[in-house]
Amino acid sequence: MSTEVLSPSAKEETxxxxxxxxxxxxVEFYVGNAKQAAHYYKTAFGFQxxxxxxxxxxxxxxxxxxxxxxxxxxxxxxxxxxNNEIARHIAKHGDGVKVLALKVADATSAWEETTxxxxxxxxxxxxxxxxxxxxxxxxxxxxxxxxxxxxxxxxYSGVFMxxxxxxxxxxxxxxxxxxxxxxxxxNVGWNQMNPWVKFYEDVMGxxxxxxxxxxxxxxxxxxxxxxxMSNGNGYVKFPINEPAEGxxxxxxxxxxxxxxxxxxxxVALATHNIIETVTALKNRGVEFVKIPPSYYATVxxxxxxxxxxxxxxxxLGILIDRDDEGYLLQIFSKPVEDRPTLFFEIIQxxxxxxxxxxxxxxxxxxxxxxQAERGNL
Ligand code: FE2
Numbered sequence: 001m002s003t004e005v006l007s008p009s010a011k012e013e014t015x016x017x018x019x020x021x022x023x024x025x026x027v028e029f030y031v032g033n034a035k036q037a038a039h040y041y042k043t044a045f046g047f048q049x050x051x052x053x054x055x056x057x058x059x060x061x062x063x064x065x066x067x068x069x070x071x072x073x074x075x076x077x078x079x080x081x082x083n084n085e086i087a088r089h090i091a092k093h094g095d096g097v098k099v100l101a102l103k104v105a106d107a108t109s110a111w112e113e114t115t116x117x118x119x120x121x122x123x124x125x126x127x128x129x130x131x132x133x134x135x136x137x138x139x140x141x142x143x144x145x146x147x148x149x150x151x152x153x154x155x156y157s158g159v160f161m162x163x164x165x166x167x168x169x170x171x172x173x174x175x176x177x178x179x180x181x182x183x184x185x186x187n188v189g190w191n192q193m194n195p196w197v198k199f200y201e202d203v204m205g206x207x208x209x210x211x212x213x214x215x216x217x218x219x220x221x222x223x224x225x226x227x228x229m230s231n232g233n234g235y236v237k238f239p240i241n242e243p244a245e246g247x248x249x250x251x252x253x254x255x256x257x258x259x260x261x262x263x264x265x266x267v268a269l270a271t272h273n274i275i276e277t278v279t280a281l282k283n284r285g286v287e288f289v290k291i292p293p294s295y296y297a298t299v300x301x302x303x304x305x306x307x308x309x310x311x312x313x314x315x316l317g318i319l320i321d322r323d324d325e326g327y328l329l330q331i332f333s334k335p336v337e338d339r340p341t342l343f344f345e346i347i348q349x350x351x352x353x354x355x356x357x358x359x360x361x362x363x364x365x366x367x368x369x370x371q372a373e374r375g376n377l
Pocket of ligand 1: 185266268
């Protein structure tokens with residue numbers, strides 16, 4: 001009924017971690033216009049141009065723009081021909097996340113260990129070469145049409161990977177202080193959360209570190225359930241949501257309808273100074289879900305002392321939550337495409353390792369107001 005915190009013992013992890021992950025390597029989005037999407041992530045989010053692949057580099061069916069900010073790397077890919085996998089993906093889902101790429105020391109072993117445990121192969125271990133060395137990649141399918149690629153870079157010193165060239169631009173807007181991927185959340189269908197929890201346990205050796213049921217995450221109208229999966233060292237965390245019965249349509253159901261299936265709901269991006277980061281993002285046009293002023297009237301009674309002034313947090317609409325280890329500050333963007341599908345979370349952790357359970361109700365009521373505006377509640 002209530003939140004369950006499970007802390008796997010460190011000893012157990014090292015003994016059983018058959019898939020050691022060094023973190024997120026990159027997130028690849030399939031989009032309708034990669035050139036313009038790359039411009040958006042530079043302008044609005046403060047990414048820098050890094051690399052490009054397309055007809056000029058010998059890639060015939062697509063164009064990909066790679067942008068980077070600190071340890072965050074996004075790849076924006078678009079089809080330049082019909083009748084390919086990317087074109088079909090976009091026709092079905094709209095813009096969205098295709099690849100959650102994970103950094104590994106050995107991409108061949110990662111593929112062997114996961115496929116022998118039931119993972120469905122997406123890409124057999126493949127070595128890509130150019131003058132800068134060799135990069136090995138492999139991959140498996142996860143929920144919906146989403147995939148995990150395993151990226152082994154130890155023998156590669158190029159700008160991104162073979163097939164890409166350096167992308168130099170005269171337009172280099174300043175960073176907004178975004179640092180790395182904190183977690184990536186997947187939305188799955190009715191009764192599909194536990195099968196996907198089992199997939200991450202069995203195939204990838206992850207552990208369920210937190211669970212939320214519909215009593216934790218419900219409003220007057222809608223509900224959802226969520227389990228947080230983490231790899232052994234905690235660098236990679238994938239919460240999995242499924243809808244739960246409510247009076248009206250939940251945000252997960254709205255997502256599943258408009259994405260035409262399961263997929264990545266949000267990517268959480270870490271910052272060391274959420275007030276500066278969100279101020280910069282807002283000034284550059286990123287839109288966030290609006291939180292009612294009443295939230296701030298009582299929040300400090302719930303979370304206790306925080307280092308920040310409440311005023312800028314309330315002006316920006318930043319949410320606060322606390323767990324046994326500290327507190328966190330978080331805010332959620334509106335969907336970043338026309339369909340109500342993918343959005344971003346900005347998060348600053350000050351000790352807390354949880355995901356903002358205390359904010360769920362206020363946040364979901366705010367999201368429902370926007371769903372209602374779209375006629376989807
Ligand atoms: Fe999140």
